[in-house]
Amino acid sequence: MDSSYPRGDNLKLRVKDVFIAGALPIHTYIFRKSEFGLTYEFRLQNVIDMVGFLTSIVGPSKTGKTVLCDKVIGQNHYVDFIGNDFKDTEDFWVTIANRVGISLERDHTEIRKIEGQGLAGTKEEITTSITESFHSNKDKVIQYFINNDLVLLLDDFHYASSEKQLEIAYQLKDAIRKGFRTIIISLPHRSDDAIRKNTDLGGRLNLINIEPWNKDELREIAVAGFGKLDMEIDLTIADNIAQESLSSPQLMQSICYNLGMLLNIDNTATPVMPDQGLLVKAYRMTSLNLLAYQEVARKLKTGPNPRGQKRKTYMTIKKEEVDIYELLLKAIAEDPPTVSLSTDSIKRRIDVLLGDAADKPDRVKIKTAIDQVQSIIQSSEPVYQVFEYKDDEVYILEPLFLFYLRWGIL
Numbered sequence: 173m174d175s176s177y178p179r180g181d182n183l184k185l186r187v188k189d190v191f192i193a194g195a196l197p198i199h200t201y202i203f204r205k206s207e208f209g210l211t212y213e214f215r216l217q218n219v220i221d222m223v224g225f226l227t228s229i230v231g232p233s234k235t236g237k238t239v240l241c242d243k244v245i246g247q248n249h250y251v252d253f254i255g256n257d258f259k260d261t262e263d264f265w266v267t268i269a270n271r272v273g274i275s276l277e278r279d280h281t282e283i284r285k286i287e288g289q290g291l292a293g294t295k296e297e298i299t300t301s302i303t304e305s306f307h308s309n310k311d312k313v314i315q316y317f318i319n320n321d322l323v324l325l326l327d328d329f330h331y332a333s334s335e336k337q338l339e340i341a342y343q344l345k346d347a348i349r350k351g352f353r354t355i356i357i358s359l360p361h362r363s364d365d366a367i368r369k370n371t372d373l374g375g376r377l378n379l380i381n382i383e384p385w386n387k388d389e390l391r392e393i394a395v396a397g398f399g400k401l402d403m404e405i406d407l408t409i410a411d412n413i414a415q416e417s418l419s420s421p422q423l424m425q426s427i428c429y430n431l432g433m434l435l436n437i438d439n440t441a442t443p444v445m446p447d448q449g450l451l452v453k454a455y456r457m458t459s460l461n462l463l464a465y466q467e468v469a470r471k472l473k474t475g476p477n478p479r480g481q482k483r484k485t486y487m488t489i490k491k492e493e494v495d496i497y498e499l500l501l502k503a504i505a506e507d508p509p510t511v512s513l514s515t516d517s518i519k520r521r522i523d524v525l526l527g528d529a530a531d532k533p534d535r536v537k538i539k540t541a542i543d544q545v546q547s548i549i550q551s552s553e554p555v556y557q558v559f560e561y562k563d564d565e566v567y568i569l570e571p572l573f574l575f576y577l578r579w580g581i582l
């Protein structure tokens with residue numbers, strides 16, 4: 173069935189058309205307000221056409237940077253590259269031309285001819301000729317983009333080397349004045365300084381900072397989506413799902429999709445309201461798709477190498493014998509799920525987990541354990557960068573990890 177088919181006829185929307193976790197959700201797209209009370213869509217729409225300006229979108233992973241561009245520009249109107257598509261050995265414009273299929277044949281011939289002559293001529297002559305050839309490549313690409321109403325989208329820009337970033341910034345500075353429209357997307361705290369702090373681009377940048385999603389915004393996904401499926405979801409249930417999703421619209425979409433499946437909405441005229449048991453089932457079902465975090469959780473709860481020494485263990489009120497690292501992860505996974513936890517609140521959670529046990533880890537011991545886990549995280553691959561310990565506070569960087577910790581099989 174065509175997922176964009178309007179309601180009002182006999183075609184009932186299906187759960188898979190409504191809750192979309194991996195692409196642009198047509199029926200559950202939420203317009204969020206950014207600073208100054210304007211929606212992100214309105215702002216992007218307005219800045220993208222400003223001649224002489226570059227648009228820079230920065231936001232945490234999976235907050236909707238790509239679907240924002242899909243929504244505002246449309247997938248057929250942008251050509252996207254990721255930072256590491258640009259190799260140091262290849263000219264920026266040649267990389268783009270190759271992708272969109274513009275022939276640069278003539279220029280290559282010219283270069284070869286000039287190089288041949290160059291053997292007899294001076295070095296300077298050669299360099300100038302090549303640069304001119306690149307100028308014409310550049311103009312060709314710019315004209316192609318303008319004629320076809322295309323926008324260049326540079327995603328994950330932080331993956332380009334800093335030299336390449338600088339070169340791209342330099343190239344774009346001139347191109348944007350000629351009406352070449354470009355959007356650069358990057359993650360916060362990752363280096364895209366070549367763009368944001370580039371004095372050449374000073375006053376020519378439109379910055380859009382995507383804020384993390386809050387609970388009310390996340391809840392709208394459930395309310396809108398189940399509404400489209402002719403079911404008025406209880407607000408307490410929508411809230412519960414939003415709380416579990418932490419700040420992730422993707423997680424919210426996934427949980428709602430699984431809940432819709434469990435309720436068999438597609439084949440039921442009047443679905444029942446889910447109870448707590450069914451919600452838990454939906455969470456467990458959702459965690460099955462997040463197996464990548466199983467390994468992460470295992471590594472972190474193993475802690476540093478004990479070097480042959482036996483670690484002290486604690487007995488929880490559920491009669492599980494755990495060491496300090498297992499205890500720490502259990503505390504982080506406790507109710508309510510939250511994006512940040514102070515050392516003191518982790519201690520309080522640990523105290524509850526251990527009930528009236530005589531011997532509980534003190535604050536110093538807990539702090540040391542968090543520091544140790546933080547060093548494991550820092551020396552591991554990107555998938556392990558799930559939280560950060562800073563100013564006495566644990567910040568969850570990856571909502572999917574906390575969700576897995578709470579509902580997945582450890």
Ligand SMILES: Nc1ncnc2c1ncn2[C@@H]1O[C@H](COP(=O)(O)OP(=O)(O)OP(=O)(O)O)[C@@H](O)[C@H]1O
Pocket residue numbers: 192193194195196197200201202203204231232233234235236237238239240393421422423425
């Ligand atoms: N405005 C929105 N309304 C509803 N759902 C959304 C919205 N924005 C994002 N989502 C959900 O979150 C998912 C992830 O969004 P998207 O891929 O755009 O994030 P991203 O910031 O580009 O991620 P990455 O950093 O990995 O590139 C979407 O596929 C969709 O399910």
Ligand SMILES: [Mg+2]
Pocket residue numbers: 237238239327
């Ligand atoms: Mg993206």
